[in-house]
Every structure is written in C-alpha cells, then in structure tokens.
Amino acid sequence: MVEIKQREAMDPAYQWDLSSVFESDETFELSLESLKEQLPEVTAFKGRLSESPEVLADAIDTLENYSRQLHTLYVYTSLKRDQDQGNDTYQRYEAQASQLLSEYAAATSFFQPELLAIDPEELEDFIRRSERLQFYRHYLEDATRQRKHVLSPAQEKLLAQAREVLSAHSDTFSLLNNADLSFGTIKDEAGQEVPLTHGSYSKYMESTDRRVRRDAFEGLYAQYEQFKNTFASLVSTQMKSGNFRAKARHYDSARQAALDSHNISEDVYDTLVDTVNEALPLLHEYVALRKDMLGLDTLEMYDMYTPLLGDPPISFTYDEAKDVVLKALAPLGSDYTAILTRAFDEKWIDVYENKGKRSGAYSSGSYDTKPYILMNWQDGLNSLYTLVHELGHSVHSELSNTHQAYVYSNYPIFLAEIASTTNENLLTQYLLDTYQDKETQAYVLNHFLDGVKGTVFRQTQFAEFEHFMYTQEAAGEPLTAQFLSKHYQELNAKYYGSSVNSDSQIALEWARIPHFYYNYYVYQYATGFSAATYFAQGILKGEAGMLESYVNFLKSGSKDYPIAIMQEAGLDMTQTDYIQATLNAFNERLQAFKAL
DSSP: OOOOOGGSSSSGGGSOOTTTSSSSSSHHHHHHHHHHHHHHHHTTTTTTTOOOOOHHHHHHHHHHHHHHHHHHHHHHEEEEEHOOTTTTTHHHHHHHHHHHHHHHHHHTHHHHHEEEEEEEEHHHHHHHHHHHHHHHHHHHHHHHHHGOOOOHHHHHHHHHHHHHHHHHHHHHHHHIIIIIIIOOOOOOOTTTTEEEHHHHHHHHHTTOOOOHHHHHHHHHHHHHTHHHHHHHHHHHHHHHHHHHHHTTOOOOOOHHHHHHHHOHHHHHHHHHHHEEEETTTHHHHHHHOOOOOHHHSSEEEEGGSSSSSOOSSOOOHHHHHHHHHHHTTGOOOOOOOHHHHHHHHOOOOOOOOTTTTTTTTTEEEOTOOOOOOEOOOOSSSSHHHHHHHHHHHHHHHHHHHHHHHGGGGGOOOOHHHHHHHHHHHHHHHHHHHHHHHHHHHHHHHHHHHHHHHIIIIHHHHHHHHHHHHHHHHHOOOOOHHHHHHHHHHHHHHHHTTTEEOOOGGGGGGGGGGGGGGGOOOOOHHHHHHHHHHHHHHHHHHHHHTTHHHHHHHHHTSSSSSSHHHHHTTTTTTTHHHHHHHHHHHHHHHHHHHHHO
C-alpha cells in the first residue's frame, strides 16, 4: 500500500522556504513577544484622534505599522500549521498569534468610533491641511462610509474581544475536516490498497475506472454521514455568527454586511445567480452529453469529473509543469513571467501532500513576505490548472505589494479570483494552440467545459445554498443535518437536471465545503472567472491597451473600490454582459466539443 509520508521524509526541494519570514522558530517567538510589548503604543492614541491632523496621521501610521508586523506573524503561523496540522508546536503558535490578533482588535476598537465622532467638515479640514492625511483620503472615506454601522467604543471593544469565540467553529471545522477525519483506504485501478485522503479524492474522481470513483465517493461521504450532526452544528453556528454580527451592526442581512465591506451592491450577487439560473439548460445539455458518452443509464455525481475521453492524452509532472506555465502565461509579458521564475527559484511553493498537511491549495502571504503557495500536487491536468490559478493570486499579491503602500496593498477577494482564472483561460488557449491532434483538442475542450461547470455553475450553486442557509437561520429555521441535506439535494437536482442522480450521498456535500465558513466568499469565484474570460480574450486578441489595463489592475491593490478599479480597467461588473459572455463561450466550446 502507498502511504502518505511524514513531512520530515519529504524532499525539501519541493517545500516552501519560510526562512525569509523568520530564520527560525526562536526568531518568531522573540518577534511575537516584542510585538506584544508594543501594544500599548497603539492604545496611546485613545481619546486623542480629534486633537489635530498630525495626531490623527500619527495614529494611522502607528496602527498600520503594528498591523503590518502582526500580519507577518500570523501568516507564518498559518503556513507552519497548514504544512502539518498535527504538529502541536505550530498549533500553539497559531493560537498565540490569533490571541494577539484579538488583543490588537480590542486595543484598536476605539479608533473607528472616535474617527466617526469627528464632524465630517472638520475631518475634511484635517485632510485639506495635512499632506499625510491626503494620502489616507480613500482609507478615511472608506472608514467613514459605514458610519451608521459602527457602534460605541464599548460595544466595539466587546465585539472585538468576542472575535475568537465567534469564529471558533471555523477552526473546529478545519481541525475535524483536515486532521481528525480518516477516510480509510480503497483499491486503485490495479487493485492495490491506497489511502483515501482529501488530496487523493479529486484524483480518484477523475479515474476512468467507475468502481474506483464509486469507492472513493462512498468512502469519503461515509465519514461525513457519520459526523453529519456535528458538521450541521458547525455550519449552523457559522450562520448564527454572521447573522449576529450583521444585526449588531444594524445591517439588514449577513449578505448585505459582507458585501458592504467592499462597497459592493447585493444586486451583483443576485445578477450572478439569476443569470446562471437562466443558463441551466446549457449545463443540463452538457450533463446529458456526459451521460450518453459514458454509456450510462444513470449518471451519478461521482461520474461528473472523469474525462469523457478516457485517460488524458497529456499529463505533466510538477517539473514539466513549470515550463508549461512560463509558456502559457507568456502573453502577460516579460515582467510577469520574471515573477513566475522567481516563484519557482525562490521556493514559494509547497508542492506535495504529506501527512497532516492541509487539503486543497491556496496562495497566502503578507506585505513583507513572499506570496507563498500551498499545493497537494497530483500528476495530471488538474494540478497544472491549480498551479497557474494560485500563481495568478501570488503574482497579483507581488505586484500589488510592490506598487502600493501597505494600507492599500490588500486587494479585496472580489478582485482576487480574476487574476487566478485569467491564467486558467490563457492556459486553455495555450494547450489548444500547442496540441493540435483531435484527441487532445477534445480533451482540453472537455476540461474547459468542466472548468466552467465547476467554477461558474457549481460555485453559483454554492453561493445560492450559502445564502439559503443564512436566510433560513435568520428566519428561525433550525439548520439540522436532515434539513440541510434535503434542500441541498433539491438544489443539486435543479442545477444538474434529470440526467444525474441527485438522490444520493451528494446531499451531504454541504458538510465538506470549507468556503461556507468564509462569509459570502464563493460567489466571487464565478464573477471572477467571468471577468477573467473578458481579459483573457482581449489579451489574446491583442486588443489595444488591454494588457496594460490588466497589469495596472494587478498593481492597484485596494486604492479604490473594486467596482471602480474594474471600471478603470474597462469592465463594468454591475452588468450581466461579462457573465453572459462566459456562458456564450461555454456554449460555443460545447458545440465545438460535440463536433469533434
């Protein structure tokens, strides 16, 4: 049986190098203690913000400097924890950093109420009289924009102190899902006993052996069935927490509160759901085609990811993928590819799965660290797409951090998925241009169709269900496992149509989605993919100014509100056009796939 190795047994050449963040754990511990001692410097400005423009500017500088150091500490502990979630030392480090984050939030809870207590005309006079505050104008406008949702200093401090309690369920889900659950083993295509893990599950879902797919699907969901009531309690607490926070801050709903943090209208969310729902017949057409091509009487959900054309005609090891990445993303220019080369050479990427490693993939870093990438690489096309996706995030971070001051460097999630999925679109076109044989062309088109299915249709399905859970909890409906499974099954049937059997363990899928703990996050995958299609098509066509506009967007961070940044880049995301264009591309490539 193939066993997952302990981290110490893995080749360090394929592990990220965190020594540039802290040379050693001892260095981290000293920095943590030093930062704890600096906390009184933050509270020294309490009650003084209205004294003068200079005092207000000094306060902002001090808070931003402290936040910058704290973010680096927290990123280090998170990365260390995720490389082996069973490591007690890094669990403790992460808990200590999280505690200091809560203390910082409590210590700075005075800031926004005091800032809002300054008369708007007086604040404008402060800005006019101070060049330092003029630099912070957008920051101040954003902070005061939510004036009616900021509480009294005492209430703000109480909410800040409750931060850990209100988010503990998310940490519990992560530990249960990633560290404690064991999915046992299955037999692979050769009949060899192999471990079933989060990392290997997606690989088995792509197997051309239906028995392997079924065993992996049933083996995984058997564990969620066993703990379904616990998972229901955790996700219910997430909805309660979000609704409580929104109500405490006088929002009409948790969704309104989440989207308002970046000044995004709820209409953007509804437009996405409505537009995708209108296009569900396209998804039904593709699902029916999948059923026919696989020659099945009934299509199961575990049949949704296997390539329709059998084993892939192309596959890549990680080392081979590096060359493909540089060629596929060459249309983004030499400066962009130079950053990609640094990512490989400077060991930003933690490549392979090891025992206790967090599942999935992500890009994470702070203003003063490299934008690191966690992977769980499996040779094949999916991991290649995941790699270019996460590199999109990391290059976005690198460009934003390089061209913006710390206060404006952290781009919002709403924009993040555009950078990652533009790369995916460019990779698809590169593969279609490079591999001209009919078999590979059809395979790549199939992969694109599955990508839209998974990123636009499936993430919108998640977004619709997440909003359903929040609204049902707000209405007083108990979110029991039975209730959630019943409604998830109905939603799954609506999205995939009559060709697929939704009356199966897929009803429990809600239990394993970590993004339901991210507070209205998933819809941005779908909007981001759609915006990415717009940019990728324009760049590949050589449209005048498109590449420059796109790279300028990557450099923009949060210097303005996300909708405005996109409008400056030539895309209005308040309209349906860009979503419909992606769905049109799906239809065109579906017909091309049928023709092949």
